[in-house]
Amino acid sequence: MASEHEWQAARRRFIDREGGPTPAADDVDLGPLAEQFVTLGQELNIASESGVIGVLERVVQRAHALVPGADMVSVTLRENDGGFHTPVETDPLATRADHIQYETGEGPCVEATATSGSGFTLSRDLARDPRYPAFGPRVVELGVTALCATGMFPGGDPPRLGALNYHFRDAAGLDDVDRDAMLILASYAAVALQSARNLEVEQLRSAQLAEALESRDVIGQAKGILMQRRNASAEEAFDVLRRASQDLNVKLRDVATTIASRHSEL
Incomplete structure (x- = not known):
């Protein structure tokens, strides 16, 4: 100095x-x-x-x-x-x-x-x-x-x-x-x-956006699986996810992730 x-x-x-x-x-x-x-x-x-x-x-x-x-x-x-x-x-x-x-x-x-x-x-x-x-x-x-x-x-x-x-x-x-x-x-x-x-x-916003997009994708995958397996509409499939989330006290995204990753066992 x-x-x-x-x-x-x-x-x-x-x-x-x-x-x-x-x-x-x-x-x-x-x-x-x-x-x-x-x-x-x-x-x-x-x-x-x-x-x-x-x-x-x-x-x-x-x-x-x-x-x-x-x-x-x-x-x-x-x-x-x-x-x-x-x-x-x-x-x-x-x-x-x-x-x-x-x-x-x-x-x-x-x-x-x-x-x-x-x-x-x-x-x-x-x-x-x-x-x-x-x-x-x-x-x-x-x-x-x-x-x-x-x-x-x-x-x-x-x-x-x-x-x-x-x-x-x-x-x-x-x-x-x-x-x-x-x-x-x-x-x-x-x-x-x-x-x-x-x-x-800005970094927090970006992380939240990435998380939101990832959640949307996995929920979409789970809905598609339920629609195919149950011959359900998109609205009905989402309602199944929502009720499972409430009954199990688990986040909707986590329920969707489980279904998407283990769909062959369902």
Whole structure:
């Protein structure tokens, strides 16, 4: 991970270059900031294929590298019913700290997810922060004295998808925090998270469709066998299947599968 000196040097090069001649394609110095996020974008694109958890695990790894002063990093996700949970963290203690926020309804993670603004929330002194009278003292007992969070998406209308949470045992770790880089990371994380969720939904739909088509085929086979053996109509054959399913308390598809696979014994 690039040092703070390298980050600042890259920024100065960008400012000095702005307004000047456009450099040749092979002469562009991305700098540590751009290189980190180009790499992150590639990683998240690959991780999205492994699902939501794969994306979030990659995100917390990058977040921890981005804020080396943080002792722990976690992800808060907002549930459809308005609740919260922590699916991924770098230390189980972070999950315990997050759950205190969810129980009390207080804390930077909840605030970054549920309130308007940039999506960046910070507390340097949780023990005395008047915003969190219930959460602060309890989390300090766990050894977490400071915390900051970035909402996903930053700047978007709340409630957001969730938040990236950075836990500090010593508030001095906040001194080198790069707020802009953290907000960019939260944006990347939100896009990748939504992409992974959509992919999982589509995969579920495809699986359900395949199962439905397979069920229809096997039920059709069973109906054909019954129509032939009993000289019955399609409606009568289906009624036989339905009544057998109810009487045996077995799924209609399973009854049809048994008939189709053992028709020679019937």
